Amino acid sequence: MIPLLRHIFRTGILTEPPQPAGADDPRREIDRLHDEILRVLGRALTIREVDAGSCNGCELEVHALNNPYYNLEGRGIKFVASPRHADMLLVTGPVTKNMENALRIAYDCTPDPKLVVAVGDCGCNGGVFGESYASCGAIGNVVGVDVRIPGCPPTPLALMQGILAAVRTAK
Amino acid sequence: MFLCDDSAIDFTPQPGVGAPVWCGRAANGETLKDFAATARQVGGRVAAIWGSDERRHGGGFRLHCVFGLDRGHAWVSLDLPADDPVYPDLSGIFPTAGRMQRATRDMVGIASEGGDQRPWLRHGGWPADWYPLRHDAEAEKGARLEFNESQNSNQAPFSAGFPNFPSDYDFVKVGGEGAHEIPVGPIHAGIIEPGHFRFSVVGERVLRLEQRLGYQHKGVEKLFIGADIARGARLVGRVSGDSTCAYAWAYAAAVEAACRVEPPPRALAVRALLLERERVANHLGDLGALGNDAAFAFGLTQFFRLKEDWVRQNASLFGHRFMMDCIVPGGVTVDADAAALAAIVEQCGAIEAAVKELRELYDGHPGLQDRFATTGIIDSNLARELSLTGMAARATGILLDGRAHRQGYTPPPPYAALGVRPVTDERGDVAARVAVRFDEIAESLRLLRTLAVGMAAGDTRVDLAPPAGASGLGVIEGWRGEVLVGVQFDNDGRLARVHPHDPSWQAWPALEHAVMNDIVPDFPLINKSFNLSYSGVDL
Structure with missing residues (x-):
């Protein structure tokens, strides 16, 4: 136990507080986004992530949002297990035909007023996979979308900016 | 023969x-x-x-x-x-x-x-x-859709192709007193790809798991047909996002074999740098997630910190956090100058020290080891029966690594000259898959330093002429296991057929065996210890 605590103490807090210097420091941007999301929203935000057919690249970056640098959960923005508990659906794509039905069900299970954010080039417009016998393409082809975050995959910062943009549309 | x-x-x-x-x-x-x-x-x-x-x-x-x-x-x-x-x-x-x-x-x-x-x-x-994947499928689809639309005006609001009907699947039933089923998915509770798991259980004990996959099927193989080499490279790098370097290299190797072109030595060395960086990134993430699935959130925080440092260096040196589109047929689109190589060596040292310390904490944590040890066991006989490759096979004691010498087998360059020391562990449980990941991180860091110090000089790319009717097969030892890509060219030099094969094809059935007789709450941990690809097998 003691080595463990020593390690935690030595690692310190990596999500840095606001700093005056270094305007292009990503950590400063992270902090600004945190504050703004909470200011706009005024409360916690719960997100249900739905992979509707991605290559898993976008999921790697969504995972990164919870690492100590971005520390989304540390600010009350939480990923939840059920769409019934969610304010926002964060959906990666393209929507495969085999996931089309499941995505519709998840959407219907999310209480109103709900926000839908389409993640990645594939989620925005079908990306390299497009529309085909197996792919419905963009998330917007299947459920209503509030905000689109392009990128292959979008960086964690871009994801945070997109989440902020979605929260703004709700206000 | x-x-x-x-x-x-x-x-x-x-x-x-x-x-x-x-x-x-x-x-x-x-x-x-x-x-x-x-x-x-x-x-x-x-x-x-x-x-x-x-x-x-x-x-x-x-x-x-x-x-x-x-x-x-x-x-x-x-x-x-x-x-x-x-x-x-x-x-x-x-x-x-x-x-x-x-x-x-x-x-x-x-x-x-x-x-x-x-x-x-x-x-x-x-x-x-x-x-x-039949050549006349498109024309036939057009004819059928016309027919369907005139017959049925009550279609789904969106239809890229045929109407999408719900489907039944004939799961194997398990009977007996007290036996019941737990259906899970396709959307899982975590941030993870979709798939369906059907558990047959008595109480909390798993009698049988049957997987139904295919939810990620987005028609990747069809998109290769008629594509040019460059479009194929972009596609293959998105078969499974966490293995983009392995797929890109396997595809490049297949195209190069078909074109009878050898990439320059420096290109091969840079490819190995990228592939080993991919391996380390994934192993770091998995070690953190494995701690988390055993309620040891400390592990997630610490390893995800290291992984973030690692992928940020990918972005600063190679322009992309996961190094997508860096490996192409003929060579690589990126290079590493002396400053970049020095930065890699320096970071390898820092990560090695941090991982060593974390390993001591993992190994010394009784609660964590209690969850890891004897959970989700597969033995080497079963692994052979199922044609298992990669990290999961080595965690049953099978000495199989495409990067390492073995009797009668010489690994492809640059690995032949690196003397890769394959890692095994005979226990076959979650603890073994954790230990193999720790050891493989150490070995990959050694390889990265060796590559960085002895980087070959010269070009990083050669030209390719698309050959008529030729074919090739590329095999790469990715972080998960053996990634294969088979390529066939048409007579006009376009791709006629590309088949990417993920090691998860052989490992998903191994997971079905690994959970038998364990308890349902251990499934997430066992599943994570394999961390298999859905997109890579659903295509």
């Missing part, structure tokens, strides 16, 4: 610097089946199965089977008549061939005689007698 003296198949070695591959044609189904049986007897494995439509060139259909053998890979093709494309069932010899055969039937419409005939990739999105 190289496998056994009385083999009825003549093999010729594939040219080039890639992993050793021999190509041969089986005269008929029985010859193929005999070869498969012999391969199994000598400890070989089924590495991949796919089909292709050769009717445009006056042929019928073709079945492609790749077998992994001690000395390398044997790529056996079997021509099938256009009017009756059937072949002998191989799932009695190699159980994991079953799902590959079912996918081949769904995609190309060539079927095994006997064996499991349930659909695999086709759910309800297209008709059972329509096969997407």
Whole structure:
């Protein structure tokens, strides 16, 4: 136990507080986004992530949002297990035909007023996979979308900016 | 021949610097089946199965089977008549061939005689007698859609192709007093790809797990048909996002073998840098997630911090956090100058020290070890039976690593000169898969330093001329296991057929075995200890 605590103490807090210097420091941007999301929203935000057919690249970056640098959960923005508990659906794509039905069900299970954010080039417009016998393409082809975050995959910062943009549309 | 003296198949070695591959044609189904049986007897494995439509060139259909053998890979093709494309069932010899055969039937419409005939990739999105990888599929689809639209005005609001019908799947039922089913998915509770798991349980004990996948099927293989080499490279890098370097290299190796072009030594060294960085990134993430799944959130925080540092260096040195589109046929699109190599060496030292410290904390944590040890066991006999490769196979004690020398096998450059020390652990449980990841991080960091210090000089890319009608197979030891990509060119130099094969094909069935007799709450931990790809097998 003691080595463990020593390690935690030595690692310190990596999500840095606001700093005056270094305007292009990503950590400063992270902090600004945190504050703004909470200011706009005024409360916690719960997100249900739905992979509707991605290559898993976008999921790697969504995972990164919870690492100590971005520390989304540390600010009350939480990923939840059920769409019934969610304010926002964060959906990666393209929507495969085999996931089309499941995505519709998840959407219907999310209480109103709900926000839908389409993640990645594939989620925005079908990306390299497009529309085909197996792919419905963009998330917007299947459920209503509030905000689109392009990128292959979008960086964690871009994801945070997109989440902020979605929260703004709700206000 | 190289496998056994009385083999009825003549093999010729594939040219080039890639992993050793021999190509041969089986005269008929029985010859193929005999070869498969012999391969199994000598400890070989089924590495991949796919089909292709050769009717445009006056042929019928073709079945492609790749077998992994001690000395390398044997790529056996079997021509099938256009009017009756059937072949002998191989799932009695190699159980994991079953799902590959079912996918081949769904995609190309060539079927095994006997064996499991349930659909695999086709759910309800297209008709059972329509096969997407046949050359005439598009024209036929147009005709059918016209018919459907006039017949049925009550279609789904969106329809890229056929109407999307709900589908039933005939899961194997488990009976007996107190036995019941827990259906999970396709959308899982975490941030993870979709798939369906059907647990049959008594109380909390798992009697049986049956997976149903295919939810990620987005028609990748069809998109390759008619594409040029560059478009193929972009696509293959997005088959499974966490293995983009492995797929890109396997595809590049296949194209280069077909074009009879050898990439420059510096390009190969840079590719190995990228592939080892991919391995370390994924292992770091998995070690954190494994701690988290055993309620040790400290592990997640610490390892995800290291992973973030690592992928940020990817972005600063190679322009992309996961190094997508860096490896292309002919070479690489990125390079590492002296400053970059120095930065890599420096970060390797920092990560090595941090991981070593975290390993001591993991090893010394009784609660964590209690969850890891004896959970989700598979032994080496089962691993061989299922043709398992990669990290999960090595965690049962099987010394199989495409980067390392073994008797009769020389790894492709640059690995031949690096003296890779493969890591094994004989326990076969979650603890073993954790230990192998720790050791493989250490080995990859060593390789990265060796590569950075001894980086070959010269060009990083050569030109390729798309060859008419040529084919090639690339094999790369990715972080999860053996990634294969088979490539066939058309007569006009465009891609006629590309089949990417993920090691998860063989590992998903291993996961079904690993959870038997463990308790349901241990499933997330066991599942994470394999961390298999859905997109890579659903294509």
